[in-house]
Amino acid sequence: xxxxxxxxxxxxxxxxxxxxxxxxxxxxxxxxxxxxxxxxxxxxxxxxxxxxxxxxxxxxxxxxxxxxxxxxxxxxxxxxxxxxxxxxxxxxxxxxxxxxxxxxxxxxxxxxxxxxxxxxxxxxxxxxxxxxxxxxxxxxxxxxxxxxxxxxxxxxxxxxxxxxxxxxxxxxxxxxxxxxxxxxxxxxxxxxxxxxxxxxxxxxxxxxxxxxxxxxxxxxxxxxxxxxxxxxxxxxxxxxxxxxxxxxxxxxxxxxxxxxxxxxxxxxxxxxxxxxxxxxxxxxxxxxxxxxxxxxxxxxxxxxxxxxxxxxxxxxxxxxxxxxxxxxxxxxxxxxxxxxxxxxxxxxxxxxxxxxxxxxxxxxxxxxxxxxxxxxxxxxxxxxxxxxxxxxxxxxxxxxxxxxxxxxxxxxxxxxxxxxxxxxxxxxxxxxxxxxxxxxxxxxxxxxxxxxxxxxxxxxxxxxxxxxxxxxxxxxxxxxxxxxxxxxxxxxxxxxxxxxxxxxxxxxxxxxxxxxxxxxxxxxxxxxxxxxxxxxxxxxxxxxxxxxxxxxxxxxxxxxxxxxxxxxxxxxxxxxxxxxxxxxxxxxxxxxxxxxxxxxxxxxxxxxxxxxxxxxxxxxxxxxxxx
Ligand SMILES: Nc1ncnc2c1ncn2[C@@H]1O[C@H](COP(=O)(O)OP(=O)(O)OP(=O)(O)O)[C@@H](O)[C@H]1O
Numbered sequence: 031x032x033x034x035x036x037x038x039x040x041x042x043x044x045x046x047x048x049x050x051x052x053x054x055x056x057x058x059x060x061x062x063x064x065x066x067x068x069x070x071x072x073x074x075x076x077x078x079x080x081x082x083x084x085x086x087x088x089x090x091x092x093x094x095x096x097x098x099x100x101x102x103x104x105x106x107x108x109x110x111x112x113x114x115x116x117x118x119x120x121x122x123x124x125x126x127x128x129x130x131x132x133x134x135x136x137x138x139x140x141x142x143x144x145x146x147x148x149x150x151x152x153x154x155x156x157x158x159x160x161x162x163x164x165x166x167x168x169x170x171x172x173x174x175x176x177x178x179x180x181x182x183x184x185x186x187x188x189x190x191x192x193x194x195x196x197x198x199x200x201x202x203x204x205x206x207x208x209x210x211x212x213x214x215x216x217x218x219x220x221x222x223x224x225x226x227x228x229x230x231x232x233x234x235x236x237x238x239x240x241x242x243x244x245x246x247x248x249x250x251x252x253x254x255x256x257x258x259x260x261x262x263x264x265x266x267x268x269x270x271x272x273x274x275x276x277x278x279x280x281x282x283x284x285x286x287x288x289x290x291x292x293x294x295x296x297x298x299x300x301x302x303x304x305x306x307x308x309x310x311x312x313x314x315x316x317x318x319x320x321x322x323x324x325x326x327x328x329x330x331x332x333x334x335x336x337x338x339x340x341x342x343x344x345x346x347x348x349x350x351x352x353x354x355x356x357x358x359x360x361x362x363x364x365x366x367x368x369x370x371x372x373x374x375x376x377x378x379x380x381x382x383x384x385x386x387x388x389x390x391x392x393x394x395x396x397x398x399x400x401x402x403x404x405x406x407x408x409x410x411x412x413x414x415x416x417x418x419x420x421x422x423x424x425x426x427x428x429x430x431x432x433x434x435x436x437x438x439x440x441x442x443x444x445x446x447x448x449x450x451x452x453x454x455x456x457x458x459x460x461x462x463x464x465x466x467x468x469x470x471x472x473x474x475x476x477x478x479x480x481x482x483x484x485x486x487x488x489x490x491x492x493x494x495x496x497x498x499x500x501x502x503x504x505x506x507x508x509x510x511x512x513x514x515x516x517x518x519x520x521x522x523x524x525x526x527x528x529x530x531x532x533x534x535x536x537x538x539x540x541x542x543x544x545x546x547x548x549x550x551x552x553x554x555x556x557x558x559x560x561x562x563x564x565x566x567x568x569x570x571x572x573x574x575x576x577x578x579x580x581x582x583x584x585x586x587x588x589x590x591x592x593x594x595x596x597x598x599x600x601x602x603x604x605x606x607x608x609x610x611x612x613x614x615x616x617x618x619x620x621x622x623x624x625x626x627x628x629x630x631x632x633x634x635x636x637x638x639x640x641x642x643x644x645x646x647x648x649x650x651x652x653x654x655x656x657x
Contacts, residue, residue: 053090056081110155111148115139177226180218180254187212189245190323191219192288193238200235201225204256208291209304209313209324222259229253270303271317272435273646275615278327286326287311293325297615300438300646301327330434436615437649441561443641448537450640451560452477454546455613456567457605459598461623462546465567468630469544469637477637478541480532483509486524499532516554517547533560542637549613556616558651563640565633566617569606570624572599578624618645 060081066074080086122128122136138144182189190211195202202225204213213219225233228244229252245252280292293314295301304324305313309331313324443450456462470477484498485506494500501509506525509515518527528545536543537560547555555562569575579594610617619636623629639645 053094056090111151115148176257178218178256178258180256182212182216182252184248184250184252189213192291193225193241195238202233202236202238202241210322219254219256220259224257225254226257227255267306271438272301272303273438273615274299274301275433275436280326288326291326293327295327298617328434438646439649439652440644441647441652442644449542451533451537451555451562452542452544452637452640453555453562453564454544454567455549455564457569457602457609459602460567460569460606462567465623465629465633466544466546469633476542477544478536479544480528480536482526482528484524484526517551542641549609552613552616561647561651563618564616565636566620568620568622569602570622572603574624575599575602
């Protein structure tokens, strides 16, 4: 704190002035009177004897003690900041040699405008801005002891609670209080509380819609009379973090008890589940979302409910926010399931069942592709391909995962852990190979690809274990049957495959293994050992592709190169859209490959991020035993 020399001396004198006692003043007056006696002034003698009287000095000492005490001890009745200011000034006064900063603080706090400001603050802070509750009615009978009167001030936020009606008794209950909502934050309304009155109107026997109308029409304060639920279930379960595996929209879910408090989410969203007390409907919020208020999401029990076929046989009925609930309604058997994505799509089913099936089945189902060796085939195959996962509608692709959610944990790779596997995915032609190739070329000591297996004969100049592991058909078949490959296929009568062990070899050598795979192979590499970080390479718009892919060409077959055509760009965009719709829940990162240099930088940054910063990974990959 800076202070001029002049200010400093003023501060010192102000401090000294306040310190001068009355005794000093009296001593000076006494001296004056003594001089008056010498000058023979009438009455001076009398005044001198009066002022020198010991009792006067005793009185003065008592007075000074009282003054000192009142200055040192802050007034307990003063409001907080004024009192604090007094405490500080008293402490400074008590210092034998206060520093210049302490003196400046003293002057500041003693200045009239600062005291006025503190006083204004205290008077505002002391004012009660809460609503004034009306007095309790006098005529409350003895058996109404447990009644709670709750007054909430209506604002633009929803109440954050739902109600239900017990059809047998006509009673209205608070069905659910949403975490982070107005009712929850008040702490005064709980699920199971019986609603007796709203704004003086008895609600028993009313339809829930009618009660809602009363609430909607109310202005300002809303007065609830409730009988608290004495058996409040405690939320003992810890917060659960999950990744959504499907898209969900409460507005299209006929089974949700109240679509208005439902929370929509998309595949890949990270959700924080804060309340699982209701076995069918959990309360969750999206991670990194600005809103603290939770929403209802279907629980995994709801999803797996055995009666879900029942729902499909029933006509769709739009639900209002308030659903009358009969006593029977609470029975689990009555609740119908509603997750649209449980619908079995034959083609889709075929697609996911691939994992874990035996080799022959896999072969018959799907032709995997090796981007680095057989991309020609894949490009051709898009145009020939029958409607499959790439072209089916988004809704029919909901069944990619058998689960609604995947539990996740925040994971920070330990320095001694092997690097995470880096997986690149993208529609053929988007530039996955180009990016991977450049990454490895720039830093071959850090990045490496796995060596694949093949049954084709070894060419001149090739070395076993460098270009390929050259194996017999029998060995290859044995490896297929034993699920050694995460990807394999036949080309020109020869088999090609990449094994999980080849990937592990690279990782065990401390290098970052970078692979590019077809998306349907994701599940083959998603495991605890490899902890893959999946990067999706997305094409820019067709116009962006056109601008950046003027010169590049791709191999139209093994020997002939051809330039991209407009149709290629449209195809790439279509395939990309379908791929994302089906698999985006598995993507950890998305890179739009427009400018090649920028994309290389993005890829490099993403890989660094994956290896060095905390990431959400499936809980099943986590090893808790590391300290
Ligand atoms: N951002 C880019 N700008 C310009 N050209 C690019 C870009 N990305 C890739 N290319 C070029 O596009 C062509 C196709 O790229 P690449 O072979 O990597 O595709 P791919 O996704 O691996 O598909 P496939 O597996 O079918 O080959 C190559 O000639 C490559 O150099």
